[in-house]
Amino acid sequence: MNINVLVTGGLYSTQCAYSAWRFCRAAIEAGHKISQVFFYQDGVSQSTNLSVPLADEFDAVNQWAEFSAQHGCELVVCVSAGERRGVIGAEQAGEFGLPGSNMHAAFRVEGLGVLQAASLEADRMVTFK
Amino acid sequence: MTTLFTLNKSWYDSAWLYEQLVFASEGDVVLLMEDAVLALGSPITLASFLAKCSSANIAVYALIDDVSTRGISNQYPSVNLLGYNGFVDLLIEADKQVAW
Amino acid sequence: MNAQKLMLVFTSAPYSNSNGQEALDVALIGAAFEQDVSLLFLHDGVFQIKAGQQTSAGIKQTTKAFAAVNDFGIDDVYVHDLSLIARGLNTEDMMVDVKEIDTKAISSLLNQHDRVLTF
Numbered sequence: 282m283n284i285n286v287l288v289t290g291g292l293y294s295t296q297c298a299y300s301a302w303r304f305c306r307a308a309i310e311a312g313h314k315i316s317q318v319f320f321y322q323d324g325v326s327q328s329t330n331l332s333v334p335l336a337d338e339f340d341a342v343n344q345w346a347e348f349s350a351q352h353g354c355e356l357v358v359c360v361s362a363g364e365r366r367g368v369i370g371a372e373q374a375g376e377f378g379l380p381g382s383n384m385h386a387a388f389r390v391e392g393l394g395v396l397q398a399a400s401l402e403a404d405r406m407v408t409f410k
Numbered sequence: 411m412t413t414l415f416t417l418n419k420s421w422y423d424s425a426w427l428y429e430q431l432v433f434a435s436e437g438d439v440v441l442l443m444e445d446a447v448l449a450l451g452s453p454i455t456l457a458s459f460l461a462k463c464s465s466a467n468i469a470v471y472a473l474i475d476d477v478s479t480r481g482i483s484n485q486y487p488s489v490n491l492l493g494y495n496g497f498v499d500l501l502i503e504a505d506k507q508v509a510w
Numbered sequence: 511m512n513a514q515k516l517m518l519v520f521t522s523a524p525y526s527n528s529n530g531q532e533a534l535d536v537a538l539i540g541a542a543f544e545q546d547v548s549l550l551f552l553h554d555g556v557f558q559i560k561a562g563q564q565t566s567a568g569i570k571q572t573t574k575a576f577a578a579v580n581d582f583g584i585d586d587v588y589v590h591d592l593s594l595i596a597r598g599l600n601t602e603d604m605m606v607d608v609k610e611i612d613t614k615a616i617s618s619l620l621n622q623h624d625r626v627l628t629f
Contacts, residue, residue, distance in 0.1 A: 282502055287627070296418075296444050303475070307494035313502070322532050322629075362532065393539040401514060401543075405501055406625055408509035410418065411621045426553060430592075435617035508519075508626045 283314045285403035287396065289410045291323035293334070298327050298341035301409035305348060315354040317399045318345065320388070322410075325363040328356065328388040346387035356388040357395055412437045414504035418444035421455055427510055428459045436467045439500055442489070443473040450477060453485040460488055473497060514624040515546045520555030521628060524573050525565075530558045531572040533629035538575075541582045548586035548623070549579065550616065551608070556593050561605040577605045590616060 286305060290297025305315045320327055327341050334340050349356050358368060363384070364377075370390040374382035384390065400406050415432045417440060434440055440463065442450065449455040450472055463470050474491040477484060484491060492500075501507055518537045522529040540547040551559055558573050565571040579587065589608045594600055601610050611619070620626055 284501070300418075300444065303494045304497055308498045311495060311498050311502075313498065321536075322528065361535070365528075393536060394543065396536070397539050397543045397545070400516075400625055405506070407416075407501055407507045408627060410509055410628075413620060413626075430613045431617075433613065433616050433620055435614070435621065438617075438621075506623070506625060508620060509628055 282404040283316050283402065284308055285316055285396075285399045285406045286318045287406065287408040288318060288320055288324040288327065289322040289408065292326035292329065292332060292341055295323075295410075297324065297409045298345075299339050302341065302344055302348065304407065304409070305354070309352050315352065316403055317355045317357055317395075318349075319396045319399065320356070320358045321362050321393075321396070322359075323366070325358050325366055325368040328358045328363070328368060328385055329383050330385040331383045342385050346385055349387050357391045357399075358384065358388050359396070360390045360392055363390060411505045412439065412503075414439050414441060414500050414507045415510060416441045416443055416507060417446040417510045419510060420445040421449035421459075424510075428456075431459070431462055431466065431468065432510055433508070434463070434466070434468045438468050439504060440468060440470045441473065441497060441500060442470065443476050443497075447472050447477045447480060447482055450484045450486060450489060451482040456486060456489075460486055464488060471496070471500065513545050515548070515622065516540045517548050517550055517620065517623040517626045519550045519552060519626060519628040520558050521553045523554040523557040524563070525569070529629040530555070533627070534572075534575055536627060536629075537579070537584060538582055541584055544583075547584045548588065548619075549576075549584060550588045550590070550619070551593070552590045552616075553593050554597075556589055556597060556599060556604075559587075559589075559604045559606055559608070560599065561603055563605075573605075579606060588616070588619065 288301045369382045370384040371382045518533045
């Protein structure tokens with residue numbers, strides 16, 4: 282089945298990233314498809330390329346990037362949720378004249394419509410918060 | 411239509427939700443994860459919630475990874491422990507998920 | 511695929527966090543996609559639509575938009591009866607026309623929806 286994943290919990294401060302990532306891997310192992318992981322609310326922080334976890338800690342950002350590369354799953358960050366929280370892609374940094382961008386290249390920025398469209402196409406939707 | 415209710419909030423913080431049976435009804439499934447597994451170690455805390463679920467034919471599961479991470483010893487035989495693969499199966503078997 | 515029945519569930523009070531605003535944004539996008547969108551206010555979420563909110567300078571009254579959800583094609587707005595009673599509120603305290611429903615009715619309502627997102 283085609284599963285759409287929504288994550289809303291913050292990087293490091295919640296278990297959200299780990300729970301969602303474990304679920305996604307188990308879904309792939311069971312033969313399902315994760316079409317998209319959509320990062321909303323504080324979940325947008327899971328896309329930053331400036332996080333430096335300790336060596337023995339879960340490296341959510343890079344684990345998502347690796348998961349996406351291996352299984353062709355799209356990592357989509359909500360544009361308005363990211364802008365409000367200072368999670369910025371390269372294009373936005375130019376648009377707003379900001380001193381830099383901080384979104385990992387494995388992620389891309391989209392509006393909430395992309396979440397809605399993915400929900401319509403998916404067989405199941407699951408939220409982690 | 412059946413619904414998978416996932417719950418990541420501790421009973422000690424969110425008793426109101428448990429009192430409403432997490433808004434589940436007959437045939438639905440509840441999965442306790444993250445902090446929701448904390449009360450599994452106390453033989454009285456979840457007794458009333460689980461009895462009501464049982465009489466309403468609502469199956470209750472708990473994510474074993476979160477249980478063992480927290481050093482909890484599950485006191486409730488009616489709560490089935492499962493891994494992330496079981497979690498995936500529950501989502502597929504249900505029509506949708508509601509995440510509390 | 512045909513239109514989905516989408517329900518947004520509001521469980522937290524306004525101002526102290528962004529849940530209400532960001533749930534409303536999802537609801538409005540759903541309505542723009544011509545989905546069948548309904549709203550349910552539970553627990554402290556009932557304060558999102560309490561009438562008489564007066565914000566001071568610099569704080570946006572994010573909840574104002576709830577009074578106009580009908581204009582966006584969202585007609586089904588539900589409130590949990592016990593959540594109102596426990597907070598000394600009734601449907602007349604709400605800024606928008608609501609249907610007051612009990613726990614059992616909420617359970618069957620959830621079952622009738624294709625997608626349910628809680629905030």
